[in-house]
Amino acid sequence: MTMPQDSLAGGAQGFFRLSVGLRWRLALGVGFACAAALASFGLLFLSGWLLAGAAVAGLGGQAVARAFNIVLPATGVRFFAMVRILARYLERVVAHDGALRLGGHLRAWVYARLAPLAPAGLVDQQGGDLLGRFVSDTDKVAAYYTDVALPFLRALLCGVVFVGVFACFTLPAAALLAAGLLLGGVLVPLLAGPAMDRLVRVEAEQQSHIQAELAQTLQNMGEYLLLDAASGRARLWQVQQAGMDKACWKLDVLESAARGLITLITFATALGVLVLAVNACRAGQLSVAEVPMLVLGVLAAFDVAAPLPLARQAAAQAKLATMRLDAACPPSAPRPVVQGADLPHAPYDLVVRDLSFAYPKTVSPVLQNANLIIRQGEHVGLIGPSGIGKSSLINLLFGFYVPDSGSISFGGVDVSTLCAEDMAAFVSVAAQDFHLFAGTLRDNLLLAAPHATEQELADVLETAQLTQFIQSLPQGLQTWVGNDGLRLSGGQARRVAVAQALLRGTPWLVLDEPTEGLDAPLEQALMAALVQRCERTTIVCMTHRQAVLPFMHRVIRVEDACFRPGGGSDMKS
Template sequence: MTMPQNPLGGTHVLNGARGFFRLAEGLRWRLALGVGLASAAALASFGLLVLSGWLLAGAAVAGLGGQAAARAFNIMLPATGVRFFALVRILARYLERVVAHDGALRLGGRLRGWVYARLAPLAPAGLTSMQGGDLLGRFVSDTDRVAAYYTDVALPFCRALLCSVVFVGVFACVLLSAALALAVGLLLGGVLVPLVVGPAMDRLVRLAAEKQSYVQVELAQTLQNMGEYLLWDGARSRTRHWHAQQAVVDGARWKLDALESAARGLIGMITFVTVLGVLVLAASACQAGQLHVAEIPMLVLGVLAAFDVAVPLPMARQAGAEARFALTRLETSSAPAPAPAPVAVVGEAHKPHAPYDLEVQGISFAYPNTITPVFQNASLTIRQGEHVALVGPSGIGKSSLINLLFGFYAPHSGCICFGGVDVSTLRAEDMAAFISVATQDFHLFAGTLRDNLLLAAPQATDQELADVLEAAQLTKFIQSLPQGLQTWVGNDGLRLSGGQARRVAVAQALLRGTPWLVLDEPTEGLDAPLEQALMAALVRRGTRTTILCMTHRQAVLPFMHRVVRVEDACFRPGGGSDMKN
């Protein structure tokens, strides 16, 4: 598996604005252009409204002043300005949407790459404390909220800051007292109001997000076990439980909406007071001869246009709280795993080499938060080309050997060598180049049979597919399907029987053609004749392949060279077979 490019590096943690700024490396000019275009649109709207007030008021005054005054009023200047600002506003808004949202989508793609690059090395050991619905919610919803920080938070606040300075500067050129009144109003509406409502928004955002995450987790688990809930008539109780939890989420969202609406209303009141103040100051200045009467509506309308950049700030403050909480969840979910991480070693000289022997030397291991050891000073050697059955009761530790072999967990003591190399120095993808595994808890994706097979070997030919299907005893089944390999298997292989789905997993492992083949209960759910045919085909096909078969079925043992029993946390000889391959 090839990890995606990580703009933040493999171990760097997104740390607030600094991490976000680093995430935007290479996109900063694009993001700055989005802020510039948004500011240009707001400034054009301000200029359009101000010049419209001057044009209408000036034309009215000139008309009332008689023919001489009408001729003296140059209507072409403000009219041209109105057309110019109208055109600029349209173009700036369109380009701002294109540039800003393109930047946000690019940020989202980078952020998902960062999250995946952090999560993939943790699986499965580092993700055991997280539930599937919550993990999916974080990967999808939380990355969207963090990526939207640019369009929903940074852009509105930057636009408000830049435009407010220009608005106050323009007013200062006309009337200084009006500029001071506008500055005070913008500070109250754009700074004080978001600060006042911020703490309450933080609490409600956290409550809503935590409850929503809980509902997603419960819903995902219920859907996965829907058959059992319907069988035991538990679906109704689960529905009532969801309604109760969703009511809490809806209540928090309603309070957030009410709080944001109240903040907007407060900004509206501040706008009204500022308009009255500027109107009084402008009228006084007009009486004192400092201002033309046509400039009074220009200043009043300018105040209304200036506050357009302050009105979205409460919503931006709420989006900021959501982005910060989502960022915290992403950082928590991508924290380093408690087990020592495998060291990635580059170079062919440090990779496993023939003969691909497995040597387990005195390992001891227990799963986190458990007392009973899975292995205690256990040793095992499997030579290349051997067919070995690993037997023992369920839960004794047969499958745990796979987790240790691929470095998903680290043994507490001892070491495991494969092909002359300590597996602790290898990545899981390095081991996957030599070992194919058909696990007991395999997963089939919602696609066609061909799609699921090609996941194991995307470049496989039709003949190779036919060969592995024959070995997995699936040829007749595929031929009986109207659509053959194009048959849709459903979510998690729901349209296949348990035995059919298990044989598809075996075919996937065979298709990779690795020197080692690990089979975990490959014949579970098969009748006796099909079980014998499958094992015989696997043995014929794998004459030069090392086969490690974990099973509790006695019918499989005659096909193996020897049997190893897992008991008392150790590997012990369990007999052999007389069958010759």
């Protein structure tokens, strides 16, 4: 399926771009929906004639009753009933299958656009709001087919057929039906549309705000409890939820009012058709049985117009959802990537020359005309106060941010020509703000190396000083760690992150505070095992702990926005 390249470009255009490759399947769903509506119309239309005709035949005497052929219309009634049931079932299967396929492709498109933006391109986004857009907005755009396109197309196509059928009996009744369908199916949604657009926008803004605030509060629940601010947050959500409920209530009232107006138009049209049909019957243009047939046909015809106010509301939601997704997924990536660029090659040396960088919307530079060389196989300690720029080097190395000036080369290749996926094949990072997923220990380890063997898992666990801990667990590696590793201590979770980095077996290993939360003996054992295992691997260890530095070949201090020698070690030459 071909996805939209730059933008979803509004509700209808976004849907048609998104549906490339699925259009025959979606058209089949429309066909089944029309078949169901036509069968329902035929069922009621023919039933009206059959009942009225049978009544007239019964009143006409025994001879007329015997002459009345009830078999053929009764067969037609059964036929339409069976077609309606089958068509409705197939419509649900095909239409919802198409909508689910649209949703899957749309989520893949959104994720593909969001992934290259992280983290620099998402600094202005709130996590809860972004997740809400990824889930609810993609659902609303994908549902444009079932909730908007299908009802309006069905009403248009079937409405033409209904009017054509009426025209075969009496033109005035057909003209009146056409006028009624236009009023109910076009004018009413148009009148309700602006108010629906406004209320949908208010509802979406309130919902986004609630989702963002809720996600932030859950992530920082401990701090809110310590500050006794949790109850205040709950009261704030109640106020926000009340505002969203009010907008939803107004939307429901507006949609119900629109449906009620269509119902009034339906009965007015039916009454008008009844008058016209009676006059035509008196003039000998219609039989008596055809009068109730036409009236019931009007009621059946308006079945396709009744869902249109709700479809108009869904159209407003889909249009707003596409605008929100376009805003969250800008077409321009934060950095250009040169296609077909050479990959780094041995020796994997890092060379930083005259590098200057400041984070967006900040004044002070993190690095200013900084120079640094780290040779392959070196073990380097990177020290300095928090926020001084140690982690910024990794962000620049992976291209998450673009330097203001200067250059970074890795393995003889300018990193500006590489993407994060290219660098990930050469550099493994055990970040300070690592994340463990809600799964087992084995699941989290295999995320780093899906094809790792049992022996490889055992080796990295031994290096990370986790073997005894794993053996003490009743379920071993099948132990559930909870969301964000909640069932593990801080030191245990950090060592799992180190084991993940080791499993990848890359030429470079970056460790950000790897011994935080460990006691002195365990810290020494972990560092000794790491340097023994990674003797030929380049290690860059960012740390505040002096006990780690003797394991490094040299120490570099980040100071005054530059890299300066910070001393050596007594243990390594």
